[in-house]
Every structure is written in C-alpha cells, then in structure tokens.
Amino acid sequence: MNTPAHLLVMRFSAMGDVAMTVPVIKQLLQQHPQLTITFVSDVKFSALFDDIPRLTFFGADIHGKYNGFAGLIKLFNQLKQIENITAVADLHDVLRSKVLSFLFKASGKKVKVIDKGREEKKELTRKHDKILKPLRTSFQRYADVFNALGYPVNLSNKQERIKLGVNNSIEALLTNRHQTKIGVAPFGKHKEKTYPIEEMEKVIAALSACNHTIFLFGGSNERLQFEAWQKVYPNVINMAGRLSFKEELILISHLDLMISMDSGNMHLASLYGVPVVSIWGATHPFAGFYGFGQNPSNAVQADLYCRPCSVFGNKTCYRGDWACMNLIAPQRIINKVDDIIK
Numbered sequence: 001m002n003t004p005a006h007l008l009v010m011r012f013s014a015m016g017d018v019a020m021t022v023p024v025i026k027q028l029l030q031q032h033p034q035l036t037i038t039f040v041s042d043v044k045f046s047a048l049f050d051d052i053p054r055l056t057f058f059g060a061d062i063h064g065k066y067n068g069f070a071g072l073i074k075l076f077n078q079l080k081q082i083e084n085i086t087a088v089a090d091l092h093d094v095l096r097s098k099v100l101s102f103l104f105k106a107s108g109k110k111v112k113v114i115d116k117g118r119e120e121k122k123e124l125t126r127k128h129d130k131i132l133k134p135l136r137t138s139f140q141r142y143a144d145v146f147n148a149l150g151y152p153v154n155l156s157n158k159q160e161r162i163k164l165g166v167n168n169s170i171e172a173l174l175t176n177r178h179q180t181k182i183g184v185a186p187f188g189k190h191k192e193k194t195y196p197i198e199e200m201e202k203v204i205a206a207l208s209a210c211n212h213t214i215f216l217f218g219g220s221n222e223r224l225q226f227e228a229w230q231k232v233y234p235n236v237i238n239m240a241g242r243l244s245f246k247e248e249l250i251l252i253s254h255l256d257l258m259i260s261m262d263s264g265n266m267h268l269a270s271l272y273g274v275p276v277v278s279i280w281g282a283t284h285p286f287a288g289f290y291g292f293g294q295n296p297s298n299a300v301q302a303d304l305y306c307r308p309c310s311v312f313g314n315k316t317c318y319r320g321d322w323a324c325m326n327l328i329a330p331q332r333i334i335n336k337v338d339d340i341i342k
Contacts, residue, residue: 005032006084007149008109010040010100011091012062014189016264016289017138018045021091022052022271023292024142028153029054035151038082047246048271058082062096072096076103085109089145112148114141121287121311127318137288159293161273164253169243173215174254179235180341182207183251183258183274185217185265192282193261193313195325201229202330203259207337208233215239215251217265257340259333262313266291277336281324282317284308298336302327 011021018041029035029052036054043059058079060066066075079085079100087110090101097113105111123131136144143153166174174181184204188194207214214236216226226238243251249268252258258269258276262283269276270291278291280301287308290299301307302324309315317324 004034004036004084005086005151006036006038006082007087007089007146007151008038008040008079008082008085008104009089009091010097012042012060012096013092013094014264015045016267017092018042019048019264019267019271020138020289020292021142022048023159024139024146024153024155025049025055026052027155028143028146028151031154032151038079038085040079044245047244047249050246069099072099073103076100080104080107087111087149089149090114091142091145110149112145114145116141117288124284124286125308125310127306127309132286134286135288137290139292141288157293159270159273162253163272164250166250166254167247169247170250170254173237173251180212180256181215181254182212182337182341183215183217183255183260183265183269185258185260185263187218187222188261188263188281188313190282190313192310192315192317192322192324193263194281195261195279195328196322197225199328199330203333204229204236205233206330206334208235211235213237215255217248217252257337259337262289266294270294275340277333277340279325279328279333280307281322282308282310282313282315287311298340300328300332300336 011018038056038058039049040058040060043061046057046059049055049057060075088104090097090113093114093116101111101113117135120135139155143155146153186200204214216238218240220241223240226240230236230238252268253272255274258274260266260276260278262280266276266278270293276291276294278299280299284307285299304324307324
C-alpha cells in the first residue's frame with residue numbers, strides 16, 4: 001500500500017500496556033514511510049511518544065473531561081474532526097474503545113480490533129488442567145491489528161540501546177556516579193505481583209554493599225519505605241515523587257539495569273534497551289506481557305503447579321501462602337544481576 005494514510009490508534013489502560021505499543025508503532029512507521037498516526041491515550045502517557053516521527057499524540061483526560069458515556073461522545077466528536085483519518089486501530093477492546101470503534105465504524109471508517117486471546121489466557125491460568133504454553137505476545141497482537149488494516153509489521157524483537165538527553169535534574173543525579181546504576185521498582189499493583197518487601201530489602205542491602213548506585217522507583221505512597229532504605233544503605237536514592245514522568249524516562253534510559261516486578265517499569269526500561277531482571281509471582285511471561293527484547297532467562301520465577309493463576313495478578317492467592325513469591329530466594333535475584341553486569 002503506497003498511498004498516504006492516516007491511522008487513528010487507541011490504547012488506554014495501564015502505563016505498561018500503553019508502553020508496549022511503542023516498539024510496535026515505531027517499527028510500523030519505519031516500515032511504512034507513507035503512514036502517519038494519531039495515537040489516542042490517557043493524557044499522562046504523552047512522554048512515551050515524544051520524538052516519534054509522523055506521530056501526533058492526542059491526550060484524552062478519560063477520568064475528567066471525557067469520563068462516562070457523555071464524555072466518550074465528546075471525545076468522538078473531537079477525534080472525528082482530525083483531518084484525513086483513513087482507518088482506526090483499537091488496541092484495547094474494552095467498553096470505552098468499543099463505543100468509540102462503533103461510532104467510527106458507523107461514520108464509515110474502517111476499524112480493526114485487537115484479539116486479546118481471552119480463551120487461551122483462561123486455559124493458561126485456570127486452576128486445573130492448565131495449558132501451559134507461550135501465547136502470542138501483546139506486541140504480536142498489536143501488530144496483527146495493523147496487518148488486518150493492510151500495514152504488515154515485520155516485528156523485530158530487538159531493541160537498540162537508547163540514552164535520552166539529560167536535563168540539569170538528571171545530570172545532577174548521574175554526575176560522579178561511576179558505579180553501576182541499578183533501578184529497583186519493588187512494588188506491583190497487587191500483592192500477588194509484589195516480592196516480599198523484607199526479602200527485597202536483602203537484595204538492596206547486598207547491591208548497596210557492592211557499591212552499586214540504586215535508584216528506587218515507585219509512587220508517592222511508597223516514599224516512606226524508600227526513605228527508610230535510603231537512610232540505612234549507602235548509594236540508595238529515593239526517586240518517588242521527585243521527578244516528572246518525562247524525567248523518570250530519561251533517568252531510566254541511563255540505567256545499566258532495572259529490577260522490577262511484572263509491572264510498568266519493566267516495559268519502560270525495555271523501551272531503551274535496558275536489561276531487566278523481572279520477578280514473577282501469580283502471573284507468567286507465557287501470557288504475553290514480557291518486556292520487549294528482554295532475555296527470557298532474566299525472568300525470576302518459581303516453578304509451581306498453580307502458576308500462573310491470573311493474567312494480571314488481580315486474583316487473591318487461593319492457596320493463601322503466596323508461595324510463588326515466597327519461594328524465590330533473594331540470592332537468585334542477586335545472581336541474575338551479577339550475571340548481567342559482570
């Protein structure tokens with residue numbers, strides 16, 4: 001297809017899911033020079049799409065101005081005013097995007113929707129008779145939508161190392177720090193996706209003793225825990241609430257390594273080719289949410305008959321002992337770090 005085209009692409013939801021669209025979008029645009037994209041997502045994720053040629057980010061305040069059904073109608077009326085939209089890619093397939101897709105289809109636009117493989121994921125996570133096999137990744141599922149629109153994506157699973165330009169705030173953090181720079185994002189959205197905090201402290205203590213610089217990433221509600229670690233362990237720096245999202249991305253791009261749960265920070269580090277030691281509990285890389293370009297051997301997980309019990313980690317451990325996390329020894333994580341940075 002050689003005629004100019006303008007795709008409207010929608011993906012809302014959590015930061016990690018939106019971040020996973022970025023490598024696919026970049027490769028799509030590189031392979032189709034005639035293509036332009038308007039990407040619609042939560043306004044707070046705009047920094048993920050900075051400096052992508054031929055992409056315009058439309059930030060939608062989905063919890064304010066565009067909340068509810070009336071808000072979706074308002075959002076649709078805004079989006080349909082964008083000139084020369086030739087087709088719509090729904091990379092989410094939830095109620096919000098279904099409504100918008102229906103309205104675009106009714107207005108005559110070609111619309112294609114992601115196949116999330118919900119039945120396969122149920123078979124992977126059910127309590128009995130699991131079918132334990134790797135499913136199509138989210139990256140492949142995103143690419144499938146563009147293929148269906150007539151824009152095939154040859155999806156390379158390689159991510160080049162990218163270091164974003166630093167501003168004064170980031171330069172001050174990096175200046176005179178010759179040690180290995182390790183990011184640690186120790187929390188997940190759910191307990192089933194969070195390594196026990198007392199065990200993570202052992203990891204941080206060991207890395208601090210090796211004179212690595214450790215940057216702690218998390219939300220403002222985790223700041224007190226980070227501050228406590230910062231007081232006890234040398235070279236540990238609390239980053240919670242200190243930087244804008246854009247500045248966090250810049251700092252992450254300059255790390256030598258990230259340690260994270262199955263969470264958004266794994267995907268943010270992956271965008272810049274930063275190796276990630278990821279820790280998996282109730283969820284599993286087989287569900288298709290592993291970091292783009294990451295080495296599968298860097299996933300730390302316990303081999304248990306009950307795993308995975310959930311796609312997103314939002315179901316309480318039915319065993320009640322959270323063995324999937326509690327059986328992972330801190331030394332396993334430390335060994336992975338050593339293997340990568342040696």
